[in-house]
Amino acid sequence: MLFTRRCLGLFGSKIAKKLEHYSQFQPSSLTIQQYLDFGRNGTAQTSFMFLKKELLVRLANIMQEINLLPPKLLIMPSAKLVSEWYRQSFEELLNFEHADPSFDMITKFNDQLQIILKRHSHVVETMAEGLIELKESDGVDIASERGIQYFLDRFYLNRISIRMLQNQHLVVFGSVLPESPRHVGCIDPACDVESVVTDAFENARFLCDRYYLTSPSLKLHCFNSVSPDKRITVVAVPAHLYHIMFELFKNSMRATVEFHGVDEDLPPVEVLVVKGHEDLTIKIKDRGGGVSRTILERLFNYMYSTAPPPPRDGSQAPLAGYGYGLPLSRLYARYFLGDLFLVSMEGYGTDALIYLKALPVDASEVLPIFSTSSRRYMTMSTQVADWSHQLPTQGHRTPT
Template sequence: MQLTRYLLQWSKNVTMPAATLATSSSFSRSTSDLIEKYSRFSPSPISLRQFIDFAQKSGNEKSSFRWLRQEIPTRLANMMKEMNRFPDDLLSTASTSLVTSWYKTSFEEMMRYRDVPVNNDITENFTETLRKIVVRHRNVVETMAFGIMEWTEKMSRKKKVFSETDKENIQYFLDRFYTSRIGIRLLINQHVLLFGDSADREPNLYGSIDPNCDVGCVVQEAYDNAKFLCEQYYLGAPEVKMHVHNVVNEHDPTVNIIYCPSHLYHVCFELFKNAMRATMEFHPDHASDVPPIDVLVTKGHDDCCIKVSDRGGGASREKRQRWFEYLYSTAPRPSRGDASRVAPLAGYGYGLPLSRLYARYLGGDLEIQSIDGFGTDTYIYLRSPSNEAIETVPVFNSTTTEQYRRPHLSGDWVAPISSSSQTKKKRISNKSKS
C-alpha cells in the first residue's frame, strides 16, 4: 500500500501538457542535458513487500507507468554518468561502446514518455518499449565482459600494468553497474508481466515474484539442471543430500518466503555448477562414486539461509580471495563463437561475483569458506521478512566521484612473503634443476 500511495502522490505532482507521444525532434534539451538532469535524481528503492502489495491489491497499469517513466530513466542516467568515469581506453573499445549505445538508446526511448498524458494507447506503447529494452540489454553482461577483456589486451600490448587503483575501480564499478541492471530488469519485468500479454504470466507469480516461494524446490531445480550439464561433460555427477529446517514453524517441513525465484535459481545453479566441477575433478578416478553435495536450508525470524557443502578439494585462502574478482576463472575462457555451446557465463569469471550481487540486491549476501585439500562451504543469506528485503540501488553522487579519484593506499603492516609464494619458488627452482 505504501508503494501505491507513493505512485499516486507522485503522479499528482507530474504535469503532462503534451497531447501526443513526444519524439526525439521535440526534445527541449539534448540527450546529454537530459542525462545530466536525471542523474541528479536519486533512485527510489522498494521492498519485496511493496512489490507484492502493489501487484496483489490496488496496483494498476497507469500508476506503474507514471512511476517507471521517472524511475527507469533515473537509474539509466545514474549508470551512464558513472560509465563516463571509465578510462578513455576502456570507453573506446568496441564492446564498451556498444553497451554505452544501448543505454543511450534506451534512455532516449524512455524520454519519449516523460510529458505525455496517460491513456490506453500510451500505456500499451510503453509496455512494448519496455519489452524492446529487455531484448536490447539481454547480452549486456557478456558484452561488458568482453569490453574489459579488450581493454586488458590493449593494455598488455602497450606493456602497461594495471595499478591497484585500476583494479579496485573496475571491481567497484562492475558491482554497481550489474546491481543497477538487476534492479532495472526487475522493475521492467514486473510491469510487463503484470500488464502485458497474459500468455507470459506464471499462474503462481505476481510478475517475477512468488509470494510463497518454496526455497527447497528452487534449490532442487537448480541442482537437477546443473547435474544434467555435469553428466554431459563428466559422465557422472555428485548426488545431493538436502535437509530443511524451519525455525519459525517447526511443524512445517518446507521453507517459504516472498522472493524472486529466478534470482534464487541463478545463484543456486552457479554454486552447484562450481561444486560439481570441483568434486568431479578432485575425484577423477571415481566418477560414478563421488562424495555427495550436502545442502541445508533453514528459515529463521530474520534470515533464510542455504548452505551448500562440497568435497571438491577446496582452495587456499589466497585463491579463495580471488573468487569474487571479475574475469578470474579456473575454467577455460570461451570465445564469442562458443557462447551457444557453453554453460551460461562459464569461463568469464562472472559466475560468483554476479551471484553475490543477486543475493545482495534484496538485502541478502553470499559468503564462502573453504578448506584447502578438502572442500568448500557456501552460504546464501536471504531476508525472511519481506518488508526488510529492500532493493540495493547504486546512486551517482559526489561520493562516487571521490571513490574513483581516491588513490590506492599502500599497506601499513610489514608482512613476510607468504609461505605459499616461497613454496612455489622452491618448486620452480627444483624443476629447473631437474
C-alpha cells in the same frame, strides 16, 4: 568541467542535460512487499507514471558512472557498444517523459520496454568482452582494476534492479505471462525453497553428467524453525534464487568430480536450508578439495576465473570462463539485502552460505547512487600502502 566534456563525448549533447538532471535524483528503493502489494492492487496507469521517471533516474545514475571508467576501457569496441545501448535506451524513454497515461501510450511504453529488455539481454557478456579486449590490448593497472571492480558491482546491481522493474510491470500490466498463476509478476508469494533448490541441482547435474559422464548426488535437509511442521516458503523472486543455486551447484559439482576423479565414488553435495524469523539461510557443502585463501580472495573478482577463457565463436555456454558466476550470484543475493559468503578449506572442500530476508517487508532493494563518494572512489589513483600486507577483502569468510 572535464567530467562534463566526457559526458558530452560519450553520450552526446542531446541527452547530456537530461542525464545531469535525472542523476541528481536518488533511485527509489522498494521492498518485495511493496512490489507484491502494488502488483495486487496497483493500476497500469500508476505503474506507468512511476516507471517513466524511475527508469530514467536509475539509468542516469549508472550512466554517469560509466563516464568515469578508464578511457582505455571506454574505447574498447564492446564497452562502446554497451555505452551506446544505454544512451539509446535513455533517449527512447525520454519520449515518454511528459506523456499522459492513456491506453495507447501505455501500450507504446510496454512495447518500448520489451525492445529495451531485448537490447540489454547481453550486456553482461558484452561488458565482459570489453574487459578481455582491454587486457589483451594494454592490460589493467591496479588502481584501474579496483575502480572497475567497484563499478561493475554497481553496474550489474543496477541492471538487475532495472530488469526487475521492467519485468514486474510487463507481467502484471502487460502481455507477458507469469511463470505460475500464483505469481504476482516475477514474485512468488509462497516460493517453495526446497523445490527451487532441487530444480537447480537437477539442471546443474544434467550439465555435469553431460560433460564428465558422472556427478555427485544431493543430500538435502530443511529445518523450519518458525513452523516446524510446514515446508519452507518465503516471498521471493524464484528466478533470482535459482540463479544463485544453479551457479553454486555447478561450481561444487565441477570441483568434486575434478578433485576425486570420474572413476571414484563421489561424496554428495550437502545442502542445509533453515528458515528463521528474520533470515532464510542456505548452506551448500562440498568435498571438492577447496581452494587456498589466495585464490578465495579472487573468486569475486570480475577479472579472474578458474576456467579457461570462453571461445569467441559462441560454442560454449554463456558466461562460462568469464568468471562472472560468483560475483553475479552474490549480487542477486545482495539485491534484496541478503548476502553470499564462501568458506573454504584447501585440501578438503568449500562451504557456501546464502542469506536472504525471510520477511518481505525487510527485503529492500540495494541500489547504487551516483554521488561525490562514488565519483571519488572510481577516479582515485593508487593509494600509498597503509598495511604491511594486503588484508582479505569482503565477499568470503575464512575459517578461524
